[in-house]
Amino acid sequence: MDGSVQPDGIDLNYLNMPVEETFFRMLRHREFDAAEMSLSSYVVSLFSEERPFIAIPVFPSRFFRHSSIYVNADAGIRKPGDLVGKRIGTPEYQMTAPVWIRGILSDEYKVPVESVLYMTGGEEEPNRPEKLKLNLPDTIKVERIGPDKTLARMLLDGEIDALHTARAPSTFYDGSGRVVRLFEDYPAVELEYYKRTGIFPIMHCVVIRREVYEQNRWVAQSLFKAFKEAQKKTYQDMHETAAHKTMLPWLSAHVEEARRELGEDFWSYGFNENRETISTFLRYHYEQGLSKQLLTPEDLFAPEALESFVI
Template identity: 60%
Template sequence: MAPLHLTFACGDYDRTRALAEGTVRADGIDLTYLRLPVEETFFRMMRHQEFEVAELSLSSYVLSLRTDPSPFVALPVFTSRMFRHGSLYCHADAGITRPEDLRGKRVGTPEYQLTACVWMRGILADRHGVPVDSVSYLTGGQETPGRIEKAGVDLPDSLSISRIPEDRTLAAMLADGEIDALCTPRVPSPFVAGDPRVRRVFPDVIAAEKEYYAATGIFPVMHVVVIRRDVYDRHRWVAQSLYKALLAAKDAAYESLYDTSALRFMLPWLTPQLEETRALLGKDYWSYGVEGNRETLEAFLRYHHEQGLSARLWRPEELFAPESLESAVI
């Protein structure tokens, strides 16, 4: 049987590079790997379903489940994971000296449904006494005017959400004090430039994130891998084949990262940082699958529902192809 030709749109990651380079292959699949920026992949997949397989925002994927049948089927492969305490910025004169001070403030976000922002709103509500409806949200382009939600959202009237002017950006409004804070996956340009008017809400991000993990055991999931529904329905075996290959690619990345003969990345203390990470989070700190990530997924799904993005509370098993949750026992 000839291999099935599939296109996989994904970021340029160490944990998927073996698939991109062809040193790991998915059984029965001839894979074309497209290295694309995440925003482009998400937009093109959500709006036009351009790729057979793609990396997708966890929040956008859960939003897509409201359609019956849903356009995608996910694998429990988490191409992006990241603690997000460092994603909160504030204006220096906004009177924000601790996270609790965000209550009653004007907080910008490129899109309300962004996974990073779902996580931070949930963490602020759970751990810092900042209910989701205690903040006024403003959406729009961070660095370029005119950004729109890639997926339409129908939110409760209890939330205060408005668009910024079409000719303005969130980054400029934060620097000018027109918004009090900004929640964003990408570092805003004024902060990069060292503008003293912009600082992080959590001044010691690493300490805050380590404390959060110690208290919760959660290493937030940002992105999953999805298969387009029509491909999955015709070739159910693709889910297991891709899942096995993505696991193998991740294992190869683990191995190469701990090669001390020469640094793989331009980080002087990469090896001790890796060893500290293993000590704190465990050897398989970037785990795939549901069981090892159940509490993390349940927390996110609860946040998604509580923030008005899900009509009902999903269970982790409902998100993923059954074939990716099973394995043969020898």
């Protein structure tokens, strides 16, 4: 973003904008040559006739999502199994965060995808659409909320029982105590999950418009190298103790804990390092009716970026 890393052979015009805007403009209008992209939306796009994008194994956003399940305090939901039969809001059914949440709830807590009613729409503003057209199995129940409704308010008022989301709802922070997390001690739950599964969920990847890639296949490796170099600089910034680069009072302690628990390369890019995590996500995507067939991780990425070379 600051220009200190330049991809080989590419004059980069970097636009910094919220991910929701980036995704919408790329998916609907293909405005950019390359862009950060929802992993789920990218996988859905692979089943379109045009297959407009191809990805490189760079993952700008990762997030343990146990912390992203919010419930109405009066809904009688005290443990994950209590979600069965409930009304669960989600801004979009195909969003990456809810895909992970539904998969984890099914695998870990016996909450089948088909066991709840999903209600989709805007979280803070009304009328959020699905970015991509979906054709889901009849066993999966999804309904749109009213045109003047928001999921954050519906959760507060008890019109939905729970919410699967990427952004914490405003009503969680309003001081009323009527919206709470399902997993209050979520760091401990998420760390135990990682230690047992080795999965640090991937939210976003980086995609290239397919026509750009087909005309200049070298851009995949060039961008991958640049992102790896930028990541290296970011790791170095996190280790800086003379003056913190991020406004966290115990940043050094957080970084040391991440290295201790997840390893030195705790936010790994690359294919081999993330193959099992991607495979799990693709299984969830298929089980939840979003993929027409079960893809392999190799199906997602430009072959030029699948292997790293050594100098």
